[in-house]
Structure formats: C-alpha cells, structure tokens
Amino acid sequence: MNADELRGHMDALLLAVLEHGPLHGYAIIEALRERSGGALDVPTGTVYPALRRLERAGYLASEWAEAGGRRRRTYRLTGEGQAALAGERSAWRSFTAVIGSVLDPSR
Amino acid sequence: MNADELRGHMDALLLAVLEHGPLHGYAIIEALRERSGGALDVPTGTVYPALRRLERAGYLASEWAEAGGRRRRTYRLTGEGQAALAGERSAWRSFTAVIGSVLDPSR
DNA sequence: AAGCTACATGTAGACAGCCTATATATAGAA
DNA sequence: TTCTATATATAGGCTGTCTACATGTAGCTT
Numbered sequence: 001m002n003a004d005e006l007r008g009h010m011d012a013l014l015l016a017v018l019e020h021g022p023l024h025g026y027a028i029i030e031a032l033r034e035r036s037g038g039a040l041d042v043p044t045g046t047v048y049p050a051l052r053r054l055e056r057a058g059y060l061a062s063e064w065a066e067a068g069g070r071r072r073r074t075y076r077l078t079g080e081g082q083a084a085l086a087g088e089r090s091a092w093r094s095f096t097a098v099i100g101s102v103l104d105p106s107r
Numbered sequence: 108m109n110a111d112e113l114r115g116h117m118d119a120l121l122l123a124v125l126e127h128g129p130l131h132g133y134a135i136i137e138a139l140r141e142r143s144g145g146a147l148d149v150p151t152g153t154v155y156p157a158l159r160r161l162e163r164a165g166y167l168a169s170e171w172a173e174a175g176g177r178r179r180r181t182y183r184l185t186g187e188g189q190a191a192l193a194g195e196r197s198a199w200r201s202f203t204a205v206i207g208s209v210l211d212p213s214r
Numbered sequence: 215a216a217g218c219t220a221c222a223t224g225t226a227g228a229c230a231g232c233c234t235a236t237a238t239a240t241a242g243a244a
Numbered sequence: 245t246t247c248t249a250t251a252t253a254t255a256g257g258c259t260g261t262c263t264a265c266a267t268g269t270a271g272c273t274t
Contacts, residue, residue: 003232004115004260005202010232016210026251035212039205046232048253053231069240070251092210095112096203098146103123103199105142110261111231117260133222153261155224160260177222177269 001039010050012088013040015059015081022076024065025051051075059084108146117157119195120147122166122188131172131179132158158182166191 017023017031025048032040054060059081065072077085113120124130124138132154139147158180161167166188172179184192 001202001205002115002198003258005198007114007231007260008109008111009206013206013209024251025253032209035209036205037208039201040209043233044252045234045236045254050231052253068250071240072251089210091109091112092206094146095108098108098143099116099120099199101144102120102139102142102147103196110229114231114260131222132224150262151223152225152263152265157260159224175221175270179222 001041006042009092010042010046011054011059012085012092013042014047014050014054015077015085015088018060018075018077018081019085022074024072024074026072028075054081057084108148113149116199117149117153118161118166119192119199120149121154121157121161122184122192122195125167125182125184125188126192129181129183131181133179135182161188164191 013032014028017028017035023031025044028051029042029044029047032042051060051062055062055075057080059078060075061078062073062075065074120139121135124135124142130138132151135158136149136151136154139149158167158169162169162182164187166185167182168185169180169182172181
C-alpha cells in the first residue's frame with residue numbers, strides 16, 4: 001500500500017476502526033492489518049501522531065490503562081468523532097465516484 | 108475535492124484522460140472537470156509539473172503545436188504510459204477494496 | 215485605445231501528512 | 245542473556261499538491 005494513496009484517508013481508517021469499541025494504538029495497528037487482510041501495515045510513527053491529532057480535534061478521547069504490566073493509552077470515539085466518521089464515509093463515496101468517473105468513464 | 112485525497116492518484120487521472128487521444132495541458136484540465144461533473148478543478152500549478160514528471164518517467168511524450176496563434180504543448184501516452192495506466196487502474200481497484208474493507212467491513 | 219476575459223504555459227515556495235529512524239520500557243521465551 | 249512481542253513517543257525527512265505570481269496571445273466590449 002502506497003503512502004501517498006493513504007494520504008487524506010488515515011483519519012477515516014482510524015475513526016472507523018474505533019467505531020465498534022475503544023482500542024489502544026498498538027491494537028489499532030493490528031486491527032487495521034487484520035481487517036485489510038494484511039494490506040495495511042501502518043507504522044507507529046504514523047498512527048500515534050494521527051491519534052493525538054484526532055484527539056486534539058475532539059474526535060477521540062483517551063485514557064491510560066494498565067494491562068500485563070504495560071501501560072496503554074486507550075482511545076474511544078466521541079460524539080463529534082461519530083459525526084466525523086459519517087462525514088468521512090460520505091466523502092469516501094463521492095471521492096471514489098469522482099476518480100472512478102475519470103478512470104472508468106463507461107460506468 | 109480535497110488536495111490530500113488526490114495525492115497519489117493524480118498520475119492515474121492524467122494517464123486516463125490521455126488514453127483516448129493526445130491533449131494539451133489546458134485541455135486536460137477542462138477534460139478532468141467535465142468528466143468529473145465539475146468536481147475536479149485541478150490548478151495549473153499541479154498539472155504542468157505533473158505532466159513533466161510523467162514525461163520524464165517515460166509515460167508521456169510531448170511536442171509543441173500552434174493553434175490560433177497560441178502555442179500548446181501536446182501530450183500523448185507512450186507504450187510505457189499505457190502499461191502504467193493499466194497498473195494504476197489495478198492499484199486503484201485494490202486501493203478501494205482495502206479502504207472499503209475497513210470503512211465498510213460488512214461488504 | 216484601453217480593458218477585460220478566455221486561452222495557454224510555467225516556476226518558486228508553502229504546506230501538510232505519512233514515513234524512517236530512533237529512543238524507551240516491560241514481559242516472556244529461548 | 246538475548247531475542248521477540250508488546251507498547252508509546254518524537255524528530256526530521258520526503259514529496260506531491262497547492263497558492264501565488266509571471267508571461268504572452270486573441271478576441272470582444274466599451
């Protein structure tokens with residue numbers, strides 16, 4: 001998966017993966033890898049700053065937790081985040097429609 | 108249309124729009140706007156450097172032409188460019204499948 | 215004649231997001 | 245003790261798209 005392609009869609013991915021329940025950063029990376037069948041292997045240097053950015057934006061809220069002697073920062077979707085996710089899904093649909101209209105004019 | 112979203116897909120758009128015949132830069136911008144129903148309005152500062160980059164890569168070839176007293180640089184797809192376009196189409200399909208698998212896990 | 219719009223190309227520099235590389239730390243297995 | 249998996253974090257680099265500007269022709273309006 002190309003880095004440039006992912007650009008602008010990272011937020012949608014992170015919000016979507018948190019939709020069904022809170023997760024910490026490391027688990028988010030694993031969830032993205034599993035859900036995509038191994039195609040998405042997002043580095044920590046991408047995910048952690050992005051999560052903080054989304055929290056600053058009010059879309060996520062986080063709290064520290066402890067599990068097996070290791071500290072985790074667990075993120076959950078806020079109400080604003082749910083709304084943002086809906087917006088991202090809508091934007092994704094129109095985005096694919098627009099690019100598709102150029103790449104596949106027949107359809 | 109967001110600038111970040113377009114990132115990594117510009118090449119595919121330019122190659123696709125040149126598939127059915129040569130065009131000059133200004134006409135390419137108009138073609139993208141028309142094909143997308145007005146959603147794509149790519150600035151010249153994006154298109155002209157991108158076309159040169161694609162030519163350097165061997166995917167496009169260009170030559171100067173004159174029409175109505177104005178000079179145009181007309182671009183056409185090379186053989187390599189056709190192959191690149193096929194690759195871009197394939198990449199687009201897997202890209203949408205991957206993002207879709209996260210955004211719409213049900214499908 | 216002057217001014218405006220459409221046509222047509224091009225570059226410099228800003229911006230922003232994703233990446234690599236690095237640092238730190240615990241737990242458990244080899 | 246060493247290696248791997250788990251877990252978080254930041255600094256700096258890279259690069260493609262954008263804004264803003266520069267240049268010039270043609271044709272229409274005032």
